Amino acid sequence: MATIRIPPVLRAQTGGLTEVEAAGSSVGEVLRALTAEHPATEEQLFGPDGELNRYVNVYLNDEDVRVLQGLETAVSAGDTVIIMPAMAGGR
Amino acid sequence: MAPTQMKQRVEEIEPFEAAQEIEGGDVVLVDTREPHEYQEAHLENGKLVPPGLLADEIAEAAPDRSARTILYCRSGNRSFTAAEQLQALGYTDVASMAGGILAWQEQGLPVVAASGMSAEQRDRYSRHTLLPEVGVDGQLKMLNAKVLLVGAGGLGAPTALYLAAAGIGTLGLVDDDVVDASNLQRQVIHNTERIGRPKTESARKTIEALNPDVDVVEHRARLDASNIVELLSDYDVIVDGADNFPTRYLLNDASVRLRKPVVSASILSFDGQISTFVPYEGPCYRCLYPTPPPAELAPSCSANGVLGVMAGTMGLLQANEVLKLVLGIGEPLIGRLLLFEALSTRFTELKVRRDPNCPICGESAPEIADEDLGKFPDYDAFCAG
Numbered sequence: 358m359a360t361i362r363i364p365p366v367l368r369a370q371t372g373g374l375t376e377v378e379a380a381g382s383s384v385g386e387v388l389r390a391l392t393a394e395h396p397a398t399e400e401q402l403f404g405p406d407g408e409l410n411r412y413v414n415v416y417l418n419d420e421d422v423r424v425l426q427g428l429e430t431a432v433s434a435g436d437t438v439i440i441m442p443a444m445a446g447g448r
Numbered sequence: 449m450a451p452t453q454m455k456q457r458v459e460e461i462e463p464f465e466a467a468q469e470i471e472g473g474d475v476v477l478v479d480t481r482e483p484h485e486y487q488e489a490h491l492e493n494g495k496l497v498p499p500g501l502l503a504d505e506i507a508e509a510a511p512d513r514s515a516r517t518i519l520y521c522r523s524g525n526r527s528f529t530a531a532e533q534l535q536a537l538g539y540t541d542v543a544s545m546a547g548g549i550l551a552w553q554e555q556g557l558p559v560v561a562a563s564g565m566s567a568e569q570r571d572r573y574s575r576h577t578l579l580p581e582v583g584v585d586g587q588l589k590m591l592n593a594k595v596l597l598v599g600a601g602g603l604g605a606p607t608a609l610y611l612a613a614a615g616i617g618t619l620g621l622v623d624d625d626v627v628d629a630s631n632l633q634r635q636v637i638h639n640t641e642r643i644g645r646p647k648t649e650s651a652r653k654t655i656e657a658l659n660p661d662v663d664v665v666e667h668r669a670r671l672d673a674s675n676i677v678e679l680l681s682d683y684d685v686i687v688d689g690a691d692n693f694p695t696r697y698l699l700n701d702a703s704v705r706l707r708k709p710v711v712s713a714s715i716l717s718f719d720g721q722i723s724t725f726v727p728y729e730g731p732c733y734r735c736l737y738p739t740p741p742p743a744e745l746a747p748s749c750s751a752n753g754v755l756g757v758m759a760g761t762m763g764l765l766q767a768n769e770v771l772k773l774v775l776g777i778g779e780p781l782i783g784r785l786l787l788f789e790a791l792s793t794r795f796t797e798l799k800v801r802r803d804p805n806c807p808i809c810g811e812s813a814p815e816i817a818d819e820d821l822g823k824f825p826d827y828d829a830f831c832a833g
Contacts, residue, residue: 365717366741375791412741419798439798441787443737444714444721445693 359387359432362439370397379438384417385428387438402440414441458531459543463552466518466545476510476517480530481549485522487570489549489561499526502533513539520545520552564588569661573615586775587615591661593774596620596683598671598699600647602754603689603713605637606763611770612655612662619655620683622667623647634756671695673821676702685773687766688712693740698822700725700733704809705816709780711769713762718755718790720762723781723800724769727809730782735803755790762788 361377371377377394381387388409392399404410408428415422416439422430432438461469469475470493479486479494486496495509510517517539519527524546531544545552553559565573565584569591576582576590593616597604600623608619625647627638635647642650648666655664667679671690680686680702688710690696696712703710704727712733713722725732765786772778787796804811 365719375789411739412737414737416798419796421799421801424801439787439796441721441785441798442741443693443696444716444719445691445696445740 358434359436359438361387361391362437364440364442364444366442366444367398367401367440370401371395381432383428383432384415384422384425384430384438387432388415388428412442414443415439416441456535458528458535460524460528460546461518461543462546463555463557466520466543466552467557469516469518474516476512476515478506478509478517478519478527478530480519480521480527484567488567489553489559491520491549491552492558492560494520494560497530499530502530503537506534506537510534510539513537514541516541516543518543518545521548523548523550565591569615572659572661576614581777582775586777589774589776590615590771591617593685594618594620594683595685595687595770595774596622596680597687597689598622598695599689599691600635600637600651601625601631601689601691602634602715602759603763603766604687605635605651606760607687607689607766607770608651608655609637609658610764610767612659612664614767614771615659615661616770616774617661618663618665618683620665620667620679621648621651622669622671622679623651624668624670634754634759636760671698673698673819673823676821677706677818680706680708683708685770686710687770689763689766694822696733697740701808701816701821703727704732705821709773711766711773711781713766715754715758715762717753718758720758720765720788720790721785722762722765722769722788723785724773726773726780726782731800731802732806732809734808735806736785736800738803738806758788758790761790 358378358380361379363371363375363377368375377391379387379390381390388402392402402410402413409415417425417430418437470477477491477494479490479496480499482498483496497505497509519531521527524544527544527548531542534542573587576587577584595611595616597608597619600621611619627642627645627647627650629643631638632640637654638650646668648668652664652666655662669675676698686703686708688696688699699710707727709726711724713720769780772780783800785798785800807813
């Protein structure tokens with residue numbers, strides 16, 4: 358099981374949960390486990406082509422999966438997957 | 449004791465003679481002025497013993513009564529009197545420097561001075577200058593630095609307050625908004641009396657009361673492609689506390705073009721993030737976030753809550769980054785995105801890489817025309833801000 362950290366803007370879609378445990382051997386599988394459990398997150402994470410939306414950054418532990426193998430990046434038990442969309446609030 | 453000894457005339461020496469003796473060594477040099485005069489400028493190795501404390505402190509400064517002891521003051525009067533007192537105390541080889549430090553300096557002889565800083569400033573910034581990493585040189589860098597704060601709101605308020613206190617010499621404030629009662633839960637630079645006043649004016653008043661050294665430049669405007677390049681050009685470091693994506697991308701594109709470092713933070717509810725973008729040394733904002741999120745995922749577009757202390761926490765992390773950049777010390781958050789979650793009190797650091805295909809700072813990025821700064825092909829993705 359990996360831990361997914363949910364950003365503030367997605368918490369309405371996870372019933373307020375800030376972290377979700379999800380099974381899977383790759384980043385894609387782990388995120389698909391999240392969307393299966395919380396379907397409202399799907400369209401915000403994935404485009405119609407099944408790829409991650411460009412405006413959503415996903416990190417495996419401290420590394421951006423774009424510089425790893427993207428959704429194919431292998432996930433081990435105990436890893437943390439962080440979803441991090443851009444935030445603009447400054448006021 | 450023979451009375452004639454008591455009345456021995458004090459020897460007076462000229463500054464150049466004193467300089468020769470000091471050069472030769474084996475001289476105890478005593479500064480008989482007040483502490484504030486000493487701080488302004490003194491002779492190297494001069495030991496401060498104010499006139500009123502002579503009897504109490506001379507034994508510590510000059511323990512050997514037979515050693516050659518040269519006294520100086522501002523113009524030679526106080527040191528003459530002090531020399532008489534020392535002779536009465538049994539010092540046998542005392543001289544007073546004629547004309548004092550004024551004559552010394554007139555002859556072009558060197559002094560230890562916190563050059564460029566007034567006595568008031570040396571006092572105000574003493575807790576900075578005591579730090580070896582800062583010192584007088586570092587404080588002078590701060591006093592000469594020009595920092596632009598984009599937004600005088602949640603993030604800008606604490607950042608501006610602490611940068612002003614630190615003695616950043618020029619603070620530019622960009623904001624076209626007025627103070628609202630709902631701002632005051634976190635925007636600590638404003639106050640209740642200023643509700644309805646422009647934020648830049650309110651911030652300027654607070655800063656001026658805090659530190660008269662700071663020159664506040666009000667830019668009561670909203671950044672756009674037509675004014676940003678000229679505005680940024682005057683500043684050394686930019687602080688991004690903007691509340692909307694168009695401004696953030698615009699600021700990024702212009703700062704990369706001008707090679708200005710940007711300290712960028714954002715806050716939402718109980719969460720904050722911060723990074724420092726130094727063009728071509730590390731990634732830029734577009735390397736981190738290639739495209740802005742759609743309106744439903746960009747909650748700055750609608751009314752959302754934020755814990756007041758989040759603004760303070762992230763704002764002060766921004767101020768910390770600015771000071772490091774100005775001083776050239778430590779490790780700024782270049783290539784690192786720092787997340788702070790207030791509810792769990794958890795800091796998380798993520799790596800940010802330069803994107804070789806970045807349309808702004810990538811290897812083959814084209815030069816962008818002024819009117820295209822901050823633009824996207826899918827411009828509709830932006831909300832109104």
